[in-house]
Amino acid sequence: MSLLGYLLHSRLKGPIICANVTTHSLYIGATDDHFARNYTVLMSQFICITLAYLILRLILRPLRQPRFVCSALAGILVNAIVRGNATYFATLPKEELLLARTLGVLGTTYLQFLTAVKADTTVIYHTMRNALIIGSLSMFLPFALTFLVAHNLSLPGMKHEYSQFFFITGLGFTRFANVVYAFNELNIMTSDLGQLAVSCSMVCETIVWLLMFAGAYAVAPRVLFYCVLSTATFLLLIFGIIRPVIMLIIQKLPERKPVSEFFISSILVIALVLASLTDMIGSINLGVVMFGLVIPNGPPLGTTLSEKVELITMEILMPMFYVVVGFNTDVHSVDLKVSRDTLLLILLSTLLKIVGSLVAALCCKLRLQHSILLGLMLNIKGPFDVYLLNRYLFEDIDKKTYTVTVLSQVAITAVVTPLIDLFYNPHKRLSGSLRKSRRSMQTHPSDRELRILFCIHNEDDVPGIISLLQASNPTVASPICAYALHLNELVGRATPFILPYNKQMKRTKSKRSYHIMRAFENYFGNSNHLVKVKPYTATASYKTMHEYICRLARDESVPLIVLPFHGSQEMSNVPNVIALRNLAEKIQAYSPCTIGTLVDTNMRHCLSKSTTFSCKVGVIFVGGTDDREALTLALRMIGRPTVSVTVVRIIFHDVYKDIDEIMENKLDNGLIELFRVKAGADLCSTYHEVDVKDSEQAISKIQGLKNKFNLVMVGQKRSAGSVFSEETMLNWSENPELGVIGDLVASSDFRGETTSVLVLRHYRDPKGSFHHHLNVHEGGSLLRRAPC
CATH class of the missing domain: 3.40.50.620 (HUPs)
Incomplete structure (x- = not known):
């Protein structure tokens, strides 16, 4: 459901009693037996939901299903088993679920806080134009057309006249927290398209806040004044007081030392206080989200918060949330004939959201494949959609509609997430x-x-x-x-x-x-x-x-x-x-x-030995693309009076060469000739050729260059026929990533304390299935200096 719906409900019906307050009443006058029963039920719920999640996670892992799908199915599965087979739990009164509901609300609150901490609002500034177009159209198109279709349908399960309006608004709404939550799991938060999707979700959030004010004005113009005043006061508190204090504390933190436990605990308490304050004025968890956004998401504070809070939130608190979801979801009560119109609206809204995103993305000159993927990304659902449904369960919709909506959201995410993961591979x-x-x-x-x-x-x-x-x-x-x-x-x-x-x-x-x-x-x-x-x-x-x-x-x-x-x-x-x-x-x-x-061994000392920079550079040249890269860099070094460049070319005689190696040799000779011409006009540069018969002689000649240079440059691989078999010689190399000669000159025996080594490698095509042709002109690079 949308935030607008909750705001209007808060104004029309008064404040909704939160789970925490209700849970408090549970303990008033409770007996010791009642406490013991609560504890037993809570532990049983936790054990059942955890085991069900682990089993489903193992089964659904080949299908690339996200954590949300596995957790929601685990809650529904446990509830179905409990209702059908366990007599003890089948007669469980609803009051016994209040403790799980409270822990679930606490879990979603902290999860929204962590999601906001991990997010970075600076990304929207770098994709502003595209995000405004795509985000607006992806929200308004499904909302408008679905609302027109819904006029001709009689949706069952709507308890009030305005419930249908709120329900349709929630279907076309992309929550920023859901997108960030899903993208962190998919590891696409850093991609160009992923960041554009995050920006679009932030645009959707902004539109919803504007609709909230419009809805407040429609209810009563006087209400709008209090909404604007309370929101402005809260934003002033966040950005004018809390953020400067946090930045000041971060600035004074000792270098390379952990953040104090007192500071972390204070932040977690402040997050709950802000969430409660904004919840009282009708803005669901606005406080905790805004508080998370003003906290820097990198080290030291953002990283420490993730380390200390995420495990408890994800592994202890959130399972209890899915216990409540499973309890509220009654699969046996679903009648497809009765719920046909509701399913039609959900499917229509999903397809229209893809179409709206596709059209807007194509107008922004994105490729067709990326436009379709973006539409799928904006259809991702998550725990925060279900959280809003839980708040509305007994207010706007009945249990059948709730069940159909939850199952539809799980099904959409179960289909969309593997498609994104499959067709948007990071490699x-x-x-x-x-x-x-x-x-x-x-x-x-x-x-x-x-x-x-x-x-x-x-x-x-x-x-x-x-x-x-x-x-x-x-x-x-x-x-x-x-x-x-x-x-x-x-x-x-x-x-x-x-x-x-x-x-x-x-x-x-x-x-x-x-x-x-x-x-x-x-x-x-x-x-x-x-x-x-x-x-x-x-x-x-x-x-x-x-x-x-x-x-x-x-x-x-x-x-x-x-x-x-x-x-x-x-x-x-x-x-x-x-x-x-x-x-x-x-x-x-x-x-x-x-x-x-x-x-680096000796390069750092070239400046400290004297006031004038001085360096002796040696290039070991056998042949090939990598060696030519080293020689090209050496060509640039010629001309500086305090830098001497020496090229030692190792020539293998009587070696059979195929056509490719002959062409490589011509390129080698051309670059060598260019170096000899430039070296002839520079007194500090020299060129030597060394004839060898086999690799053993070559290694002996290279070892003879020990302690003669401050910097030795060499290519990683070279074309030297069968004489210099790198595949065989790399088996005994200490650092095979440097190549045979690179590993030799980088060894401590060769370098000693006087020589540094620079090993160069020309770019190569990625292997296997990682080949993937894309148009590099597609709308420019979406990522600039934003978080990647």
Whole structure:
């Protein structure tokens, strides 16, 4: 049901007694036996609903059913079994259910709060125009046409004349909390289309609030004044007092220390107080939702709230909510002949919502497939729709209509969710959107600005990155734009985001990135403005962080991403090392550009040894696309007086080459010749060729280069025929992700304490079923600098 209906009911009939107050009366004059019975019934309900949910979750997992569907079916199934077979529970008076109802209401309240905390309202500003068009049409079209059809139908189960109006309004309403709740589970909250759907749901919420004021004015013009006054006072309290206090407290939190339990408990109590206040004035849980939206969804506060509250809410409180749903749902009472018109309206509203979204999305120049998917996304139902129905059960509709509506919402979600999950696969989204926007160092013009995306985990990565920028020889004709992206692991299920550093600071007042970004700002000032720095922060789990990095590289047309290598860290934090290595592997698999892995040992000392930057760069060139990327970057370094570049080409003789390898060799020779021409005019650059017969000789020659360079650059893989069989040699490599030669020069025996290594890898097509062709011109990139 819509919020308008509840507001009008509150004005016409007076305040509705909430479950908490009613539950309180349960204990007045209650005996010890009654208390014991309440406890026994509550535990029995919890055990039954939990077991039913786990069984259904296991059975329905292959069908990709969401948690809402499994939980609702578990509640209905347990209720059907209890009513039919258990004599003890069959005679259970309704008063025994009040404790479960109270816990269920508490669970939905905190779930709405957590959903609002995880959401980010800044997303709507980046998709404002499309969201207004799609959100408005997807709501008004099903409402108008369904209302016209309903005029010719006699809907059973409506207790009042205006109940039909409220019922139809609720059918065409997309709740913001349901969309965020479902998208977090589907892991599409960070996608372009997912964020557009969230924006559309926020537009729908706004329209409903406007309808609330219009309904209040229709009931009595005087009522409108009190509605506006109470809403304005509440918003002033939230944004004028509570939010500044929370931001001030976050700013003063100690770095890298947990949020105090007192602060978390205070926030949870304030959430309930605000929910109660707004519930008294007729706005269902407006307080808890608005309070959640003003809390930053990243670390430290948003993440801590998710960690501490979500488990209890989802695993203890919400099951009791579905117990109440099952108790109110009587499947045996449904008569399809009587409920035929109600089912027709529900189906019509669902189809019209898809059509409205489809037409509006096509007008916004979205692709047909994405337009249909968007219509499906806006039809997702969830626990908050059922929560509103519970509030209206004995007010507007009878139990039969309630049962039909709940079953229809479960059925719609059971059909829509697998379709979204099947046709909006994250790997397909990522590889398809990046396929036609690929770039490399070889294709980048030498007389244009070079854009490099540096991923930074901690402060130790900064000196080596700045030294690499210095060695890359920024000039007036070809400056460098460095995108410094600080990666923060997101713990819990809060919404990940990527933002420019200044916007992130305004939003969370976090100091996690302060020292890192300050170092880059100082370097920008000392580089005579030849290096432009654009700082960003990304907060996400390592499992999905590659999506945000690759998307930023695509949007900013970056030809090179540089990652710090952490494979050789102390093994005391094995899970962190594994997570970082998996992240690097995913970035390499889906990157739209060249990837450079920096094993930093000595680059950080190139600036500290003297007042003048000095660096010796060596390139080990065997052949192939990856080696040509390393040589292209070395070509750029030629010309800086304090940087010497040496290329060592290893040539295998008497090796059979097929047609592809012959063509690769021609490309190698062309780039080598270009380097020799530039090196001839530069006294600091040299070129050497080394003839070898087999891989053992090649490895011996490479080991002879130990301690001769500050930085060694090499490609990850190369075309060297059967002599350099990487598939066989990688079996004994310590870090196979660096390639055979990369692993050799990155070993501690070769690097010692004087040499850093940069391993470059040209982009490659994703494998297998991840190929997915998309039109990169479809309405531009929906995602800009919003949370991803």
